[in-house]
Amino acid sequence: MNSFLLYALVGIVLLGMGLYRLVMDPHLVKKILALNISGAGVFLFLVAVADRIPGAAPDPVPHAMVLTGIVVGVSATAVALSLACRIKENNGTTELSKNEPE
Amino acid sequence: MQNNANMNQVSRARRIAWIRQGLAALSVMALTVILGWTVWTLPPFSDRMPSLVAANLSNSGVENPVTAVLLNFRGYDTLLEIGVLLLAAVGVLSLAPKSDRSAETAPAQIQILLLRLLPFIVIVAAYLLWVGKYAPGGAFQAGAVLAAGGVLLVTSAVRLNHIAVKSIPIGLSIGLLTFLAVALATMISGRNFLQYPLPWAGALILAIEAAATISIAVILTILFIGRKPDGG
Numbered sequence A: 001m002n003s004f005l006l007y008a009l010v011g012i013v014l015l016g017m018g019l020y021r022l023v024m025d026p027h028l029v030k031k032i033l034a035l036n037i038s039g040a041g042v043f044l045f046l047v048a049v050a051d052r053i054p055g056a057a058p059d060p061v062p063h064a065m066v067l068t069g070i071v072v073g074v075s076a077t078a079v080a081l082s083l084a085c086r087i088k089e090n091n092g093t094t095e096l097s098k099n100e101p102e
Numbered sequence B: 001m002q003n004n005a006n007m008n009q010v011s012r013a014r015r016i017a018w019i020r021q022g023l024a025a026l027s028v029m030a031l032t033v034i035l036g037w038t039v040w041t042l043p044p045f046s047d048r049m050p051s052l053v054a055a056n057l058s059n060s061g062v063e064n065p066v067t068a069v070l071l072n073f074r075g076y077d078t079l080l081e082i083g084v085l086l087l088a089a090v091g092v093l094s095l096a097p098k099s100d101r102s103a104e105t106a107p108a109q110i111q112i113l114l115l116r117l118l119p120f121i122v123i124v125a126a127y128l129l130w131v132g133k134y135a136p137g138g139a140f141q142a143g144a145v146l147a148a149g150g151v152l153l154v155t156s157a158v159r160l161n162h163i164a165v166k167s168i169p170i171g172l173s174i175g176l177l178t179f180l181a182v183a184l185a186t187m188i189s190g191r192n193f194l195q196y197p198l199p200w201a202g203a204l205i206l207a208i209e210a211a212a213t214i215s216i217a218v219i220l221t222i223l224f225i226g227r228k229p230d231g232g
Helices: A003-024 A028-050 A060-091 B002-040 B048-059 B065-073 B075-095 B108-131 B139-155 B162-166 B168-188 B198-225
Strands: none
Touching: A003 A028, A003 B002, A028 A060, A060 B048, A060 B065, A060 B075, A060 B139, A060 B198, B048 B065, B065 B075, B065 B198, B075 B168, B075 B198, B108 B139, B108 B198, B139 B198, B162 B168, B168 B198
């Protein structure tokens, strides 16, 4: 198993862990954290994919995609946190109710 | 009887929660396994994209392949990305609480840190912006470093004068506007969208990156504090 596979698989596991928490956790801030963890998994995967041949120069295209992705992730997180603050102001809590309408 | 029905309801709710959790865990695991298996069985390396980048690098106006991809070959990605940043800043500003923090003061250490660090922050940002043409660096790295200075400025409770406050909207949008102006100019001169003329490519990319650095720094600072900086 070379290092590319290790990093790529760890990235995919992070993506899965983040997605599970994003869906299951009722707390909004934890959802945002989970989204960031799955994003980090995707970035790790892309950076790993860029360097599949040991010794050769890494592929610049996935690197550029990760740079773009980090910035978009930061923006999305900031907007999500502002929304969470607003929800806390209005509802007094950042937890979604557990018995939402089916 | 009543008690029994209640118990039944509770156990039913618990069962539903279990089923939900199980379904979510199962589908996430299935996705993880499918993705992992796909990676495991990826076909041997195709070097089409890296070799395309390498072959066209001399036409891009810069020497760093990542910068060439970001600002030339896939320039529209970066254009839209700065648009996303601006949208996020507008979103955060429109959600900002109307709190007055004029009474806030910062510890003296932060103000000393600000005085000592800010010149270096500006120099490092300018260096990163310049070096992006040849080596890892560029507008985003420079903007992030400059934004660290902005955060320091805001946490040390420095009051901005009215000129600085007035120029915040310009700072927010100058990156996107410069990028759009260059893109439109290339179209008006009969080329494709963002297809730079070769002798100008390096200078145009540097101009876009310089404007983008300012915008990224202002936007990231605003995203950090979540409201408009205080005027004095």
